[in-house]
């Protein structure tokens with residue numbers, strides 16, 4: 468009996484995640500990492516619901532391939548989130564993957580007078596509260612479908628913070644721990660976390676060195692996803708985590724000093 472249980476669980480865990488024939492909702496699909504995830508999963512023959520605020524870019528995405536459906540939604544607005552959830556419940560009950568990628572970062576400190584409470588609220592809502600709300604609202608749909616997964620995008624800054632963007636670092640640490648706890652709660656729906664280093668996107672325009680391309684990130688992620696590796700440390704984040712394990716003080720010193 469116990470052996471059966473262990474074997475069934477082992478079998479469930481070693482079944483590869485399917486990279487095709489999924490229906491995937493991607494937030495922040497209009498730019499950077501989200502755009503690359505959208506194009507890649509589309510090429511792999513999945514149906515995509517691309518979410519963002521920029522109408523022109525959403526229209527472009529929908530024209531790019533008929534497997535992409537776009538939906539305009541500001542994830543920080545409760546009424547717009549409600550509309551998105553109602554749309555999924557009515558039209559896309561077969562949704563089996565949710566990718567929470569939308570994010571913003573203010574490259575500022577609390578001493579900067581232009582870093583207003585409104586900006587702080589927006590940053591927390593976009594990066595932390597909205598993904599949690601969306602997961603909570605769509606969990607029953609995901610549970611009802613097979614090969615289902617939630618993918619949250621955090622950051623290397625969730626592991627070791629930098630001096631600037633303290634609120635951003637806190638939101639990413641929040642989504643990191645949330646993802647881990649949620650993984651313990653859910654059995655049927657797999658919970659993945661992409662932990663990127665510096666990536667060359669609009670978010671990092673004009674700052675930082677040694678950035679990787681969104682394509683490289685998605686290459687690494689899709690391999691990990693297929694093989695059920697839930698916490699996906701991308702590129703330099705692997706090294707950061709090793710340094711942090713050996714000497715948290717050295718990791719802190721490295722990251723504190725970075726100016727991007």
Ligand SMILES: NC(=O)c1ccc[n+]([C@@H]2O[C@H](COP(=O)([O-])OP(=O)(O)OC[C@H]3O[C@@H](n4cnc5c(N)ncnc54)[C@H](OP(=O)(O)O)[C@@H]3O)[C@@H](O)[C@H]2O)c1
Pocket residue numbers: 494495496497498499500501518519520521522524540541542543568569570571572593620621622623662663664665666667668669670671
């Ligand atoms: N780039 C990096 O170095 C890096 C490193 C670590 C983690 N990350 C994370 O990776 C994710 C993607 O970032 P990126 O670098 O690809 O940035 P990006 O190019 O600036 O893209 C951000 C995306 O988020 C969407 N978005 C922002 N606010 C939104 C809102 N209120 N409602 C709906 N969509 C919203 C934007 O779409 P619209 O403008 O159309 O709304 C855009 O598609 C973020 O979570 C970010 O924190 C990035």
